[in-house]
Amino acid sequence: MSNRTPVDGYKLVILDCPYDTWENPETQAMFGRMVGLKLRGFRPYYDYGALPVDTTDYVGRHKLICRDVNGSLVPVAGYKAVDLSRCGIHRVPFPALAKAKASGAIMHARVIEEILNTAINRGEELTYEAALTMDPALHSSREFADTIKMMIPAIQYWQNRDYRIPSSMCTAVIKVKADQFLSTIGFRPIQIEGGIELEPFGALHLGGEAVRPMLLKEFTPGAEAIAERLRFFWNSRLTIADDSGVRELMRAYKKAA
Numbered sequence: 001m002s003n004r005t006p007v008d009g010y011k012l013v014i015l016d017c018p019y020d021t022w023e024n025p026e027t028q029a030m031f032g033r034m035v036g037l038k039l040r041g042f043r044p045y046y047d048y049g050a051l052p053v054d055t056t057d058y059v060g061r062h063k064l065i066c067r068d069v070n071g072s073l074v075p076v077a078g079y080k081a082v083d084l085s086r087c088g089i090h091r092v093p094f095p096a097l098a099k100a101k102a103s104g105a106i107m108h109a110r111v112i113e114e115i116l117n118t119a120i121n122r123g124e125e126l127t128y129e130a131a132l133t134m135d136p137a138l139h140s141s142r143e144f145a146d147t148i149k150m151m152i153p154a155i156q157y158w159q160n161r162d163y164r165i166p167s168s169m170c171t172a173v174i175k176v177k178a179d180q181f182l183s184t185i186g187f188r189p190i191q192i193e194g195g196i197e198l199e200p201f202g203a204l205h206l207g208g209e210a211v212r213p214m215l216l217k218e219f220t221p222g223a224e225a226i227a228e229r230l231r232f233f234w235n236s237r238l239t240i241a242d243d244s245g246v247r248e249l250m251r252a253y254k255k256a257a
Contacts, residue, residue, distance in 0.1 A: 006147045007230060011073055012155065012237040015062040017086065020242035027240055030073070034062055037075045041133035045176060047207040052131055056082045059090045061127075063155050065148060073238070077148045079132040081159065081168070083125055084116060095128045096169050096213060105201035108213055111192055115169070115215070127168045129156070129216075132178065150226060153185045157219055157227035158234040171211040174200055179212045185223045187214040 013030060021027040038052035057080065064078035087094045093101075094116055100109040119126040132152070138144045160168060170187060172179035179187075189197040190213045202208040219227070227234075 007151060007233050009067060010076075010147070010151070010233075011066045011068070012151075012233060013062075013064045013066050013073055013075070014237055014239040014241070015064060016239060016241035017059050017061065019058045019090070021240060024240065030062075030064065030075070030240060031057075033075050034064060034078065037064075037078065037135060038131060038133050040136055044136050046209065050206050052133065054095075055092055056080075056087075056095055056128075059086045059092065061159075063159065065151055076135040076138055076144075077133060077151075079129060079152070081127040081129050083127055083165075084119060085125060095130060096171055099171055099203055099205060099211075100201065100213070103201055103204040107192075108190075108198055108201050111190060111198060112169070112213065115190070119167070124167070125163070125165045127160075127165055129168050129170045149181065151230065151233065152181075153219070153223035154227040154230035154234060156185055156216070157223055158231070160216075160219075162234075166217070168216040170214050170216075171203065172214050173203075173206065174210040174212060179214060182214060182216075184220060185216065186219040187216045189213070190215050 015027065015030050015034065018027050018031050035053055035057075042050060042052040060080040060082045062078060062080045064075035066073040066075050068074075082095055084094055086092075094112075097109055097112045097116065100112055116126065134145065134148055156168070159165065168187075169190075170178075170182060172182050172187070179189075191197055198213050200210040200212040203211045
């Protein structure tokens with residue numbers, strides 16, 4: 001009887017805040033591969049000029065699904081999380097808020113800012129999840145796409161549990177049906193008073209593509225079941241991070257906020 005699983009041959013690499021470990025050759029190599037993956041993944045879907053990387057890539061947590069290619073781990077899919085506390089420490093705007101303001105989505109910006117203030121007042125972490133990308137050379141493979149879509153809920157679940165993240169936010173691109181996929185994990189459209197869902201807005205950084213602001217507070221039973229099945233995949237991850245007091249600094253920041 002075979003003990004193979006759909007994720008055999010893949011390795012999860014967490015590149016956590018490259019800013020802290022830039023002198024590490026592994027950080028520089030993986031960061032470069034991550035940027036290459038995003039550029040290749042974004043170009044087929046967005047107009048020339050849309051940038052899949054920004055300042056937050058230096059302080060974000062990159063969750064990279066990799067394959068071994070000639071002895072090197074090469075990302076074939078991945079996405080990033082940007083912690084609200086990191087934004088405070090490095091004095092960069094929280095991405096969802098910055099994108100709404102830049103796009104002229106005033107109502108969206110106000111509602112998002114209220115959510116951020118609530119998290120800060122409670123001393124809770126909040127992440128912005130973004131830039132989900134698959135290698136276009138492999139994307140045409142249904143098996144590959146299905147495998148990646150199975151890994152994402154597990155990665156999101158265990159990240160939020162192990163990093164003690166109560167909620168996560170995203171601005172899901174409608175054109176690629178990201179909102180539909182993320183709803184299977186537990187992301188829901190952000191609501192205003194009366195339970196009215198915020199409408200999508202045209203994201204300036206994507207040339208006006210419609211994005212839907214969404215919030216994850218509870219995982220769906222389906223996502224939790226997948227996460228349990230793939231616990232071994234998360235537990236076998238490779239993490240590139242600075243553990244020398246950085247988490248203590250972040251906790252101190254949250255207490256002072």
